[in-house]
Amino acid sequence: MQKLILGRKNHITIVSAILIIIAYVSRLGFQNEPIAIWSLIIASVLGVIPIAIQAYQALRVKVVSIDVLVTIAVIGAFLIRNYEESAIVTFLFLFGAYLEQRTLNKTRSAIKELTEMAPEVALKQLKNGEFEEVAIEEVDIGDILLVKTGAKIPVDGTVLTGEGHINEASITGEAVPVSKKKDSGVYAGTILENGTIQITADRVGEDTTFGKIIELVEEAQDSKSEAERFIDRFSKYYTPAVLVLSFIVWIFSRDIELAITILVLGCPGALVIGVPVSNVAGIGNGARHGILLKGSEVISDFSRLDTMVFDKTGTLTIGNPKVADKEIYADNVYEVLGYLASVEKESDHPLAKAVVEYIGDREPFRVEKTEVVKGGGIVAHVEGHKVAVGNVALMEQENILLSEKARADIARFEKNGNSLVLTSVDGELKALMGIRDQIRPGVKDDLKKLKKLGVKNLVVLSGDNQGTVDLVARELGLTEAHGHMLPEDKATYIKELQEKGQIVAFVGDGVNDSPSLALAQIGIAMGNGTDVAIETSDVVLMNSDFSRLPHALGLTKATANNMLQNIIIAVGVVLVLLASVFFSKWMNMSIGMLVHEASILVVILNGMRLLRYKLRK
Incomplete structure (x- = not known):
């Protein structure tokens, strides 16, 4: 029966409205007081039933909810024969609940749209x-x-x-x-x-x-932030406090109507709904823009961060190294490049793939006696020639003479952040290639936006050599750059920042980034990264689109501000209403409930503004 009645709340609201209209028409138009009174009585009884059921359900789990306050107030108004007040209060409360649910459903439209898209x-x-x-x-x-x-x-x-x-x-x-x-x-x-x-x-x-x-967006919208948990605790004590205040007022004033009015006006409806609606709308906006925020707790931390740490490869850079510079020290260029490509096809190293891609399709030479030199490169025999392909250390090991020009080229290539691939044929250096990862297009502008949004420190951590990392940092205007960093070194560095009181976000995409993503207050994974990185993160940028990062930060700041605005509106309205009871003659239950429901609508509409949030250019 309870389920049936609660499922017909909207119908009861409509019937209550019709009965109230009949009452006023009977009283004002036909001076028929009996019909007016009975219409208001029936409207009061009908209206209070679903509210009383919700109050009973709350009391069963030892919670003194808003429904308890309204039920007591309506019963009190009914007992003192103030049927007009009781009918209007129940109608406004039910109508407010209808508006609240309808508006919340709109804020959850991102989920609805997603599920409708599912094949x-x-x-x-x-x-x-x-x-x-x-x-x-x-x-x-x-x-x-x-x-x-x-x-x-x-x-x-x-x-x-x-x-x-x-x-x-x-x-x-x-x-x-x-x-x-x-x-x-x-x-x-x-x-x-x-x-x-x-x-x-x-x-x-x-x-x-x-x-x-x-799944992630649904979980995020169902989670509770620190602000929501505080409001839950606050409501737990606030609602009984209003009951006590009302009782005290009645004892001293013996004015039952005044006591009942305090019960109605003290309802913290806008306070309870204001923060969740901001949270849901903010997460919904993120989902529409390819940003998965895993819970409202993330919004709180993200909005206050002061340090953002980046992995280099695949995050600041594309993660696909390419040949950027080359020098050839031979006349037979075609043959040298053919030997180089043939040897590199024997390797699955990223640098080897970059070289093969650069040289392009050509008829391979027959490669024999391949020897992989750990940490150095490859030595092989190609068409009767001894070919060595690798770094400077391999050339020195093979006693290859490096001319002054070659050494100057090597120094220049390294300064530009290149990884080196040298090729010797029969003991002579023939080619030098510089390979480096390319910086993601637009990253520099996105980092400037992050600074404007209040991020004080932008740090890059990478397992690459320090020269390469420094070059990336200079080009992008980063605060700090640290190379030769193993996964455990990155995690240790983040711990040190946190011990200094900094709120840290880490942005990465690989399995080796998972410890840092989990350790940082906000772990941000690139959507094309590994499943482990995505699972351990707090925020996911779909399609690894770095340009979504400033929008994500701006959105969380706007959401946190919106939550605060709703709290101020809700508390302010309750204080003004309670003050009006004691310091004005015009305040009554009906006006109070009307203002109360209007405040709920205001905080909901304020929260819904986040659905249209866009980062200002």
């Missing part, structure tokens, strides 16, 4: 080679799926055949379609705008990137 069916290849439409729950890892123009990608997978352009806005926030072809990765929930592709399922259901986004 429900897929075209799955059967054993006979034909494709059949099945429910998404019937798709397993390794299944081959067909996706046609306009359809949603049902799983995270890899393109087997076909080409097309996919709108990945649901994952990355970017509306520009991305070209996909064989071996390209695709995400569940994205839309194939043109073309036809076949994909193999790599991740299905909740394990897909899209599924994890929904």
